[in-house]
Amino acid sequence: MSKATELDQLIQKYALQNAVKHNGKAEIGPVIGKILAERSDLKSQAKEITKRAAEIVKEINALSLSEQKNLLNKKWPELLVEEKVRPEEKVLPPLLNVKKYKEIVTRFSPNPDCVLHVGNARAIILSHDYARMYKGKFILRFEDTDPKTKKPMLEFYESIREDLSWLECKWDSEFRQSERLPIYYEYSKKLLQNNQAYICTCNREKFRKLIMDSKPCPCRNLSPEEQLDRWNKMLGGTYLEGEAVVRVKTDLNHPNPAVRDWPALRIINTKLYPHPILGSKYSVWPLYNLASGIDDHLMGITHIIRGKEHLTNEVRQRYMYTYFNWSYPETIHYGRLKVTGAILSKSKIRLGVDEGFFTGYDDPRLATFKALRRRGIVPQAIRKIIIEIGPKTTDSIISWENLYAYNRKILDSTSNRYFFVTTPIKLIVEKIYKPYKTTIPLHPDYKQRGNRSFTVKPTNNTAAFHVSSNDIKLFKKGKIIRLMELFNLKINKVDTQEVKATFHSEPYSEAKKIGAPLIHWIPFGEGVKAEVVMPNASIIEGIAEDECRKLSEGTIIQFERFGFVRIDQQKEYLTAYFAHI
Numbered sequence: 001m002s003k004a005t006e007l008d009q010l011i012q013k014y015a016l017q018n019a020v021k022h023n024g025k026a027e028i029g030p031v032i033g034k035i036l037a038e039r040s041d042l043k044s045q046a047k048e049i050t051k052r053a054a055e056i057v058k059e060i061n062a063l064s065l066s067e068q069k070n071l072l073n074k075k076w077p078e079l080l081v082e083e084k085v086r087p088e089e090k091v092l093p094p095l096l097n098v099k100k101y102k103e104i105v106t107r108f109s110p111n112p113d114c115v116l117h118v119g120n121a122r123a124i125i126l127s128h129d130y131a132r133m134y135k136g137k138f139i140l141r142f143e144d145t146d147p148k149t150k151k152p153m154l155e156f157y158e159s160i161r162e163d164l165s166w167l168e169c170k171w172d173s174e175f176r177q178s179e180r181l182p183i184y185y186e187y188s189k190k191l192l193q194n195n196q197a198y199i200c201t202c203n204r205e206k207f208r209k210l211i212m213d214s215k216p217c218p219c220r221n222l223s224p225e226e227q228l229d230r231w232n233k234m235l236g237g238t239y240l241e242g243e244a245v246v247r248v249k250t251d252l253n254h255p256n257p258a259v260r261d262w263p264a265l266r267i268i269n270t271k272l273y274p275h276p277i278l279g280s281k282y283s284v285w286p287l288y289n290l291a292s293g294i295d296d297h298l299m300g301i302t303h304i305i306r307g308k309e310h311l312t313n314e315v316r317q318r319y320m321y322t323y324f325n326w327s328y329p330e331t332i333h334y335g336r337l338k339v340t341g342a343i344l345s346k347s348k349i350r351l352g353v354d355e356g357f358f359t360g361y362d363d364p365r366l367a368t369f370k371a372l373r374r375r376g377i378v379p380q381a382i383r384k385i386i387i388e389i390g391p392k393t394t395d396s397i398i399s400w401e402n403l404y405a406y407n408r409k410i411l412d413s414t415s416n417r418y419f420f421v422t423t424p425i426k427l428i429v430e431k432i433y434k435p436y437k438t439t440i441p442l443h444p445d446y447k448q449r450g451n452r453s454f455t456v457k458p459t460n461n462t463a464a465f466h467v468s469s470n471d472i473k474l475f476k477k478g479k480i481i482r483l484m485e486l487f488n489l490k491i492n493k494v495d496t497q498e499v500k501a502t503f504h505s506e507p508y509s510e511a512k513k514i515g516a517p518l519i520h521w522i523p524f525g526e527g528v529k530a531e532v533v534m535p536n537a538s539i540i541e542g543i544a545e546d547e548c549r550k551l552s553e554g555t556i557i558q559f560e561r562f563g564f565v566r567i568d569q570q571k572e573y574l575t576a577y578f579a580h581i
C-alpha cells in the first residue's frame with residue numbers, strides 16, 4: 001500500500017466513524033485528532049493531512065447514514081462495536097409458545113367511543129411490537145357493538161387510526177365488529193341448538209338471586225327447539241329491550257358468580273340509540289365476551305395481550321371455546337398502568353370536552369395522544385417507556401416526569417434552540433461604542449445545522465433590547481449581567497417599565513469571573529410575538545427571535561432557559577405548546 005493510499009484509508013476510517021456517530025455528518029477536527037492520536041509520527045504532516053481530510057470528509061458526508069454504516073461495517077467493523085457497547089436498548093421478553101403457531105397474530109381492539117390516551121399505549125405497543133418481533137400480523141379491530149352505553153362515534157374510528165399511525169404501529173388488517181353481526185348470530189344459533197346457551201326472559205333481579213345461589217332459572221332447561229323459537233322472536237322484534245338475553249351456559253357452581261351463565265347478546269332499541277354506521281338495522285347486539293371470543297378464534301389471534309382486568313373474561317370465554325372445540329389463544333394479562341395526575345377515564349374526558357371545560361380532545365391538560373402530540377411529546381418516548389415496563393403483571397406507575405425524561409433525551413439533540421423572552425421589558429444600554437454582530441449555532445452540538453445572527457447597531461451609543469421581566473426582577477442597581485453571546489453590562493436603574501444599563505465589557509470570561517448571570521435578549525423592535533400554551537392551559541406571552549418565523553407548524557424546538565415547545569400556529573403571531581423543561 002502506498003503512503004498516500006494508507007493515509008486516505010486512515011482518514012476514511014475515522015471520518016466514517018465520526019459521521020456515523022454524529023448522525024451522518026463528520027467534522028474534520030475530531031477526525032484529525034483521532035488520526036494524530038493513532039499516528040503521532042504524522043504530526044509533521046498535519047497541514048497536508050488536514051487538506052486531504054477536508055476532501056474525504058466532504059465525500060463521506062455526501063453519503064447517507066446507512067451507506068456510511070454499511071461501509072464502516074464492511075471495512076472496520078470493530079469501530080461499529082463501540083456503538084453497540086452503549087447501554088443496551090431494552091427489548092421485550094420473548095412470547096410463550098411461539099413455536100406452536102405458524103404465524104404470530106396479535107390485535108388491538110378499541111371501542112371507538114372516545115379518543116385514545118396514554119393508558120392505551122401499552123396494549124397498542126406491546127401487541128404491535130410482538131407481532132413485528134416474530135414477523136407476524138397485527139390486527140386493528142373496532143369493537144363497536146354497544147350503541148347504547150358505550151356508543152361508538154364516527155370521528156373516533158378515524159382518530160384511533162391516526163393515533164396508531166402516529167405511534168408507528170401500522171396494522172396489517174382492520175375489522176369492524178358491527179359489520180360482523182351475522183357471524184355472531186350464526187355462532188349463537190349453534191350454541192342454542194347444542195344446548196350450550198339459552199335465552200333468558202326472567203326479570204333481572206330474579207335471575208340474579210338464582211344465579212347467586214347457583215340455581216338455574218326456568219329458561220335454562222327449555223329444549224333447544226324452544227330456545228330457537230325465542231331466538232327467532234328476539235331477532236324478529238317480539239321482545240323489547242331488556243326482555244331477553246342470550247346466556248352461555250357455564251358451571252353454575254363456579255366460585256366466581258360473575259362467571260356463571262354470562263350474557264352473550266342482548267336487545268338494544270336502536271330506534272332510540274342508533275348505531276353511527278348501521279343506524280337501527282339491528283336490535284340484537286353481542287356483548288364483549290361473545291364477539292371478541294369468536295373474533296379472536298376466527299381471526300387466528302395467537303396471543304392476546306391485554307390488562308389483567310380481563311382475567312375473568314378468559315374464564316368466561318373458555319366455556320365457549322370448549323363448546324366449539326377451539327383452542328384458546330395464549331394470553332398475557334399485564335398489570336395496571338397508572339399515570340399520576342392524568343385523567344384516563346373516557347367518560348370524564350368526553351364529558352369535559354362536551355361541556356366545554358376542555359378546549360377539545362387535544363387540550364393540553366389531557367393525556368390523550370392528540371394532546372401529547374400537540375405538545376411535542378414524541379411517540380418514540382412513549383414506546384421507550386412502554387418497552388421499559390414490558391408486559392409484567394404487577395401494576396406500574398409512571399409520572400409525567402418519567403415521560404418527560406424520556407422525551408427530553410430524544411428532543412435534546414433533535415431540537416434546535418432559540419431565544420425567547422417572556423413578558424418582555426425594555427432594557428436600554430448606553431455607552432456602546434461600536435456595532436456588534438453575534439452568530440450562534442442552532443444547536444451547539446450540531447453546528448452543521450446552521451446559525452442565526454443578531455446585529456446590534458447603537459444609535460448615539462445607545463441600543464435597546466427586549467429582556468424577560470422574570471430575569472430583570474432579580475437584578476439591582478450596580479449589578480453586572482451578561483446578555484448571552486453578546487456582552488456584559490452594568491445595571492443603573494430598574495423600574496417596572498424599563499431598565500437602564502451601561503456597557504461594561506465584552507468577553508465572556510469577564511462575566512464568568514464575577515459570576516454574572518446570563519440572560520436572553522432580543523434587539524428591541526425585532527422578534528415575533530409569541531404565545532406559549534402551558535400544560536395547565538394557561539398562556540405565557542413573550543417575544544421569540546426573528547428566526548422562529550421560518551419554523552413550520554409541528555416543529556419541536558427548545559426555547560433556551562424556558563423549555564421544549566412545539567410550534568402550533570404561525571399566523572400574525574406564533575403559538576407554541578409547551579412540552580416540558
Ligand SMILES: [Zn+2]
Pocket residue numbers: 199200201202207217218219220
Ligand atoms: Zn331465565
